[in-house]
Amino acid sequence: MTAYRAEELEQLAAAALRNGGASAAQASATAKALVQADLAGLPSHGVSRVPMYVAHLRHQRVNGNAQPVIARQTQSTTLIDAQSGFAFPACAQAVNAAIASAREYGIGIGVVTNSHHFGAAALHLDPVAEAGMIGMAMGNSPAAMPAWGGKTPLFGTNPIAAVFPRTGQNPLVIDLSLSEVARGKIMVAAKQGKPIPLGWALDAEGNPTTDPNEALRGSMLPAGGVKGAMLALIVELLIVSLAGAQFGAEADSFFEDAGNQPRIGQLFIVFNPAAFAGEAVYHARLEALIAAMLADQGTRLPGTRRFDAQAKAEADGIAVPEALDKELQALAQR
Numbered sequence: 001m002t003a004y005r006a007e008e009l010e011q012l013a014a015a016a017l018r019n020g021g022a023s024a025a026q027a028s029a030t031a032k033a034l035v036q037a038d039l040a041g042l043p044s045h046g047v048s049r050v051p052m053y054v055a056h057l058r059h060q061r062v063n064g065n066a067q068p069v070i071a072r073q074t075q076s077t078t079l080i081d082a083q084s085g086f087a088f089p090a091c092a093q094a095v096n097a098a099i100a101s102a103r104e105y106g107i108g109i110g111v112v113t114n115s116h117h118f119g120a121a122a123l124h125l126d127p128v129a130e131a132g133m134i135g136m137a138m139g140n141s142p143a144a145m146p147a148w149g150g151k152t153p154l155f156g157t158n159p160i161a162a163v164f165p166r167t168g169q170n171p172l173v174i175d176l177s178l179s180e181v182a183r184g185k186i187m188v189a190a191k192q193g194k195p196i197p198l199g200w201a202l203d204a205e206g207n208p209t210t211d212p213n214e215a216l217r218g219s220m221l222p223a224g225g226v227k228g229a230m231l232a233l234i235v236e237l238l239i240v241s242l243a244g245a246q247f248g249a250e251a252d253s254f255f256e257d258a259g260n261q262p263r264i265g266q267l268f269i270v271f272n273p274a275a276f277a278g279e280a281v282y283h284a285r286l287e288a289l290i291a292a293m294l295a296d297q298g299t300r301l302p303g304t305r306r307f308d309a310q311a312k313a314e315a316d317g318i319a320v321p322e323a324l325d326k327e328l329q330a331l332a333q334r
Contacts, residue, residue: 002325003317010035013047016331020054022064026086033088037120038318041309044184045120047320048191051327053086053117055257062086062116062261068093076101077109079243084261087118087139091266095124098270099131106275112266113243117141117254121161122175122303128270129163129171132279137161139266140239142251144183144220148229151206153219156248156264157183158235167283172290173303178232179220186212186220187255216255239265 004012013031018024030053038046056062066085070078070093078097082090094110101108118124121137128135141156157179164172177183180200189196190212198208201215209215222228240247245265252259273282293299313319320328 001319001321003319005317006035006039006314009038009047009318009320012328012332013050015333016050016054016328017057017064019331019333020057020064022057022062022086023066026064026066026089029089029092030086033119033123035318036123036126038320039310039313040120040123040306041313042120042306044182044188046318047328048188048324049117049119049184051331052254052257054331056116056254059258060261061252061259068112070097071113073097076105076107078111080110080112082112082115084114084263085116087112087115087266090115091118091124091268092127094266095127095135095268095270098135098268099128099133102133102270102272102275103131106272108270110268110270111239111243113245114261114263115139115245115265116262118266120175121159122163122173122306124266124268125161125163125173128268129165129173131270132165132273134165134271134273135163136269137266138235138239140236140245140248140264141183142253142262142264143247143249144253145179145222145229145232146202146219147233148222148226151202151219154249155229155232155236156251157220158232158239158248160231160235164286166286166290170303170307172286172301173306175302176223178223178228178235180223180228181220183216183220186215190216239267242267 010031014027017027034047057064063084066083068090071081072079080090080094090112094112098108098110118139124137125135138160143153145155147154157177159177161175195210196212203209203214203218243265246263251262273279
């Protein structure tokens with residue numbers, strides 16, 4: 001393992017992305033977001049994605065020179081066209097627009113179309129919490145889960161995240177994939193040659209499997225059975241109908257170097273508590289519920305693990321496995 005300071009790892013990841021064909025702006029925004037995931041203890045969504053992103057650049061699955069543009073805007077809604085570039089610059093623009101709308105009108109919605117993989121959903125909501133507002137994020141992704149009762153991948157793992165700010169404390173951060181686990185965890189297991197638990201995925205024939213490679217060729221199982229499958233359907237319909245993005249089944253897998261430009265979408269909703277019952281009521285009700293939760297011994301607030309991991313990584317550095325470090329160094333030096 002090699003330990004990096006966040007700034008050093010950002011520079012390394014950005015150099016690899018630039019060498020792969022990304023503009024300085026696309027590379028910088030993407031590298032920063034990936035390192036944020038590593039800081040948060042989410043290595044499956046961190047710089048481990050750089051080799052995949054570089055391969056997508058070289059196979060023109062991503063437009064490395066894209067500049068996101070506002071496609072349509074009202075007082076409370078903004079549609080951003082990512083122009084088939086990396087998701088992170090477009091998502092940041094959508095989130096900032098939603099915050100501005102919520103500050104003025106009580107609610108803001110930012111939608112992104114023609115996009116790419118957007119990493120850990122909750123991390124996009126950090127600026128929302130910093131603004132003292134409630135945020136939600138969701139996105140569709142290449143097909144990985146079947147419709148309930150089926151065997152053919154149709155929906156992505158379609159993550160949903162939410163953030164609730166607190167006064168003088170870290171916000172509550174809720175982030176979940178609608179598959180039993182995030183597909184990135186299966187990707188990590190495949191790279192490490194480790195089995196996965198039963199109940200995570202099916203093989204290509206629709207049979208339960210512990211082989212991560214078979215799982216990547218097959219389909220993920222939804223979290224919570226039919227309830228998770230229905231939530232995935234809701235996200236798919238919202239994203240595609242509002243953004244005009246492609247369905248997950250129309251986007252080639254992220255785990256293939258070659259393929260089409262995914263052109264999927266993301267949705268961000270920001271609520272300003274001041275426009276509803278008021279900030280005082282919001283914080284009083286939130287803290288009352290948190291106190292009730294913590295009164296039950298063994299309860300852990302959502303997001304706690306992330307902030308603990310971040311504190312440790314900021315103190316000790318971000319640990320990068322040797323094989324990945326060598327790959328990043330090689331990509332950055334070409």
